[in-house]
Amino acid sequence: MSNIDENKLHQGEPEIDELTKDRYLGGHEYDGIRELDNKLPRWWVYLFFVTIIFAVVYLLGYHVIKSESVKKLFPLQEAEYTNDSIAIAKLRGANPEPTVDLATMVPLTATTDLAAGEATYKKICFACHGPQGQGLVGPNFTDQYWIYGDTLTKTVSIQNLYQVVITGVIAKGMISYKDQLSPVQIQQVLSFILSLQGTNPPNPKPHQGVKYEKIG
Numbered sequence: 237m238s239n240i241d242e243n244k245l246h247q248g249e250p251e252i253d254e255l256t257k258d259r260y261l262g263g264h265e266y267d268g269i270r271e272l273d274n275k276l277p278r279w280w281v282y283l284f285f286v287t288i289i290f291a292v293v294y295l296l297g298y299h300v301i302k303s304e305s306v307k308k309l310f311p312l313q314e315a316e317y318t319n320d321s322i323a324i325a326k327l328r329g330a331n332p333e334p335t336v337d338l339a340t341m342v343p344l345t346a347t348t349d350l351a352a353g354e355a356t357y358k359k360i361c362f363a364c365h366g367p368q369g370q371g372l373v374g375p376n377f378t379d380q381y382w383i384y385g386d387t388l389t390k391t392v393s394i395q396n397l398y399q400v401v402i403t404g405v406i407a408k409g410m411i412s413y414k415d416q417l418s419p420v421q422i423q424q425v426l427s428f429i430l431s432l433q434g435t436n437p438p439n440p441k442p443h444q445g446v447k448y449e450k451i452g
């Protein structure tokens with residue numbers, strides 16, 4: 237904008253401050269205080285234009301243009317939620333929750349599984365079965381005696397113990413962990429428990445149940 241144009245805007249000759257030679261903005265004065273007609277800094281003006289362009293794009297993108305391709309670029313909250321739900325469903329499909337087959341289940345031996353089992357044990361089971369599996373309210377896991385073994389085949393299997401954890405022994409104070417632990421977590425914690433065999437911790441609880449030489 238040229239000087240002449242600006243002068244016209246302020247109707248006639250601009251008043252100039254004697255001391256600084258700056259122009260006054262005409263029209264108002266309060267208690268002798270007047271406003272100078274300073275030029276806005278360039279960066280500020282450009283930023284202002286950017287906000288205007290942003291507002292137009294935002295309005296058109298989110299609220300005016302209804303075409304599918306534009307909606308994809310500017311999804312509203314509801315659309316974002318749907319998109320995320322679809323993405324999560326896809327992820328779940330690619331990494332399904334590991335399942336266990338009870339019929340063929342064997343104790344796990346990988347250190348990561350045993351560590352996960354130990355973590356569950358130390359969170360839930362230790363309170364009744366003792367920190368080292370030596371038994372407290374619940375039976376000792378470090379000896380060869382089991383209450384819920386299979387007397388017919390003379391073995392105690394992870395399946396036998398799985399059943400105890402799934403149904404619980406309410407009369408004796410152990411609840412069912414069916415809803416708290418996933419099948420894999422139960423398999424892991426039982427694998428950890430079975431790995432305690434023969435560890436001889438101090439103050440073991442006396443044997444309960446029947447002696448089983450074999451773990452199957």
Ligand code: HEC
Pocket residue numbers: 356357360361362363364365373374375381382383384385397398400401405408409410411413425426444445
């Ligand atoms: C509130 C106490 C309590 C908690 C907690 C508890 N149990 Fe038990 N558990 C018992 C009792 C008591 C028995 C013995 C039941 C009986 O005498 O019939 C038992 C028995 C068992 C048996 C059968 C042992 C055998 O000799 O056949 C297994 C396996 C077992 N618990 C696993 C677990 C696991 C795994 C956890 C943790 C997820 C757990 N328990 C948490 C009290 C508990």
